[in-house]
Amino acid sequence: MVAYSATALKAELNERGWRMTPQRETILKTFQNLAGGNHLSAEELCELLKEAGEGISLSTIYRNLKLMSRMGILRELELAEGQKRYEINQPAPHHHHHLICVRCNKTIEFKNDSVLKAGAKTAEKSGYHLLDCQLLIHAVCPACQRSVLPI
Secondary structure, eight states: OOOOOHHHHHHHHHHTTOOOOHHHHHHHHHHHTSOTTOOBOHHHHHHHHHHTTOOOOHHHHHHHHHHHHHTTSEEEEEEETTEEEEEEOOOTTSOOEEEEETTTOOEEEEOOHHHHHHHHHHHHHTTOOOOOOOOEEEEOOHHHHHSSSOO
């Protein structure tokens, strides 16, 4: 996994026959400047960009989030059922995983190098190039366990 700069993204896009657009660069910079532990949905990203004076349509955001996820630049996460969120794909030692409460959607990030090593080893053994390796654990947090609602 590589930490992407605008130059690296441009080179990879050119290699694939695409070009670096101002919208792609803006989306990349937004995720690079996002505080750690934050995950954005396409709608949240759109709103954030509007507040910053960027006129990028929601459909353009969706297309570019999907593209950047397929390239391994962003991680596509389904932290809450049916809602995709995105974050920058960090190389080791910043690589992390997620523990998610299925009731309140509280999310905790944690590191576990053995998960990443197992993913890298499996990919290499099969001749694959690892883009991302993530573990999502769905559980019920202590506060929700104490509530009266059944699981």
